Amino acid sequence: MNFVEELRWRGMLHDIMPGTEDELNKQMTSGYIGFDPTADSLHVGHLTQIMTLIHFQRAGHRPVALVGGATGMVGDPSGKSAERNLLSEEILNHNVKCLEHQLKKFLDFNCGANSAEMVNNYDWFKNFTFLDFIRDVGKHLTVNYMMAKDSVKKRLEGDTGMSFTEFSYQLVQGYDFYYLWKERNCQVQMGGSDQWGNIVTGTELIRRKAAGTAYAITTQLIKKADGTKFGKTESGAVWLDPAKTSPYKFYQFWLNTTDSDAKSWIRIFTLKSQPEIEQLENEHDEAPHLRILQKALAEEITIRTHSDDALQTALKTSEFLFGNGSLEFLQSLSETEIMEVFEGLPQFKISKDELAAGITATDLLAEKTAVFPSKGEARKMITGGGVSVNKEKVPDPVQLFSSANLIKGKFLVAQKGKKNYFLIIAG
RNA sequence: GGGGGGGUUCCAGAGCGGUCAAAUGGGACGGACUGUAAAUCCGUUACUUCGGUUUCGAAGGUUCGAAUCCUUCCCCCCCCA
Numbered sequence: 001m002n003f004v005e006e007l008r009w010r011g012m013l014h015d016i017m018p019g020t021e022d023e024l025n026k027q028m029t030s031g032y033i034g035f036d037p038t039a040d041s042l043h044v045g046h047l048t049q050i051m052t053l054i055h056f057q058r059a060g061h062r063p064v065a066l067v068g069g070a071t072g073m074v075g076d077p078s079g080k081s082a083e084r085n086l087l088s089e090e091i092l093n094h095n096v097k098c099l100e101h102q103l104k105k106f107l108d109f110n111c112g113a114n115s116a117e118m119v120n121n122y123d124w125f126k127n128f129t130f131l132d133f134i135r136d137v138g139k140h141l142t143v144n145y146m147m148a149k150d151s152v153k154k155r156l157e158g159d160t161g162m163s164f165t166e167f168s169y170q171l172v173q174g175y176d177f178y179y180l181w182k183e184r185n186c187q188v189q190m191g192g193s194d195q196w197g198n199i200v201t202g203t204e205l206i207r208r209k210a211a212g213t214a215y216a217i218t219t220q221l222i223k224k225a226d227g228t229k230f231g232k233t234e235s236g237a238v239w240l241d242p243a244k245t246s247p248y249k250f251y252q253f254w255l256n257t258t259d260s261d262a263k264s265w266i267r268i269f270t271l272k273s274q275p276e277i278e279q280l281e282n283e284h285d286e287a288p289h290l291r292i293l294q295k296a297l298a299e300e301i302t303i304r305t306h307s308d309d310a311l312q313t314a315l316k317t318s319e320f321l322f323g324n325g326s327l328e329f330l331q332s333l334s335e336t337e338i339m340e341v342f343e344g345l346p347q348f349k350i351s352k353d354e355l356a357a358g359i360t361a362t363d364l365l366a367e368k369t370a371v372f373p374s375k376g377e378a379r380k381m382i383t384g385g386g387v388s389v390n391k392e393k394v395p396d397p398v399q400l401f402s403s404a405n406l407i408k409g410k411f412l413v414a415q416k417g418k419k420n421y422f423l424i425i426a427g
Numbered sequence: 428g429g430g431g432g433g434g435u436u437c438c439a440g441a442g443c444g445g446u447c448a449a450a451u452g453g454g455a456c457g458g459a460c461u462g463u464a465a466a467u468c469c470g471u472u473a474c475u476u477c478g479g480u481u482u483c484g485a486a487g488g489u490u491c492g493a494a495u496c497c498u499u500c501c502c503c504c505c506c507c508a
Binding site: 161252255256257258259260262288289290291294318321322374375376377380381383384385386387416417418419420 | 456457458461462463464465470471472473474475476503504505
């Protein structure tokens, strides 16, 4: 398998430095991608980079996943229009651990010569003093060169300015590449297309400081057909951490992609072969409403990111919530089955006694539970016909609910709109 | 250090003494339509016991009345040195 060719037909390739392809075809090569610990979990936006590493390894090369314990302290200005807040060391350490844990899932760390490797740039930066850094690294690049970078230029032209800290980011990342090149024989750095400038600073540093050669590959930034940002939903980013985004929500995110996005994403986010994908596309075009592509896409990514079991639960949940989700169906389930269906969906507890006395819809949904942040909003939404309890529209904000409404004497199912479910447990 | 421009509701951005809970656009949410899609259309978008109550960087002040005027403070940006 030819790595670059693979990226190319999948539509992932954005830019590649001349000579990179020859180098990769010549021998097993080591390449890395950096992930900055800006949060305690990766999100779907990172999956492109993860897939790139997976392809890299499948092509017989050695992938290195770098977690940016040091770069995370600085803050990458690429693609950012404003200065970012610095994270405390404590939070960063926590984030680094979380990211390492997640990344381990996707790559094979024990397969001989091309086993994956995990590194943290804090390890080589923690004892690097400021003076040493500006002498050994800063001296090799001119400010003129650094200012010509897009990430810098945009901020200088904009009206928010840029701190010296963020200006220095490219040097820090550039040194990472130099270090890995020198110490780990890492020849290639990959990343999203917004990383081109930072990556090239690294190859430049390697050239000037050690007269060495290194290579760069960037991947396409994932765009949605409608131009909106990829990876965001109503409830924010789609995380890989099941505690932050349940496997059900994760599955739903992919299932809900538009037809045109699904066609490009199935190439990027699954390992299916070209004939397989073309076959699926044909089937899809014949009966688009079956959403064959979306299902194939969602299933494969959910398994890779979470697990087979998680997918089964997600499927079961989807089946209930969007399929034959009648009240009778719910009543036919056992308590544990109900809990399973609602696993990963928001749940609230209320006291049985309070319910026995009767509670109005607004109190129930805004005060006793946090389905709505305020009573006013609950009232507006109910009046607008957007709220159901136990699959039945709530006609009036002051409608009373009591123990008699409980399913299995224990549950109430609240719905905000069509897709947002909440389980209320009386106990 | 000097000069200039700013900080408005989720965001952008109007308002510049009363008619302002604050235009407009975007986003978000809900409804109709549908394929759990896209597009389109409609509604909502500070809190409320629906009497009111708290908002326009912060604190004071002027006024019958302030987001709008004054004072001090905090923060941001640009330019010059």
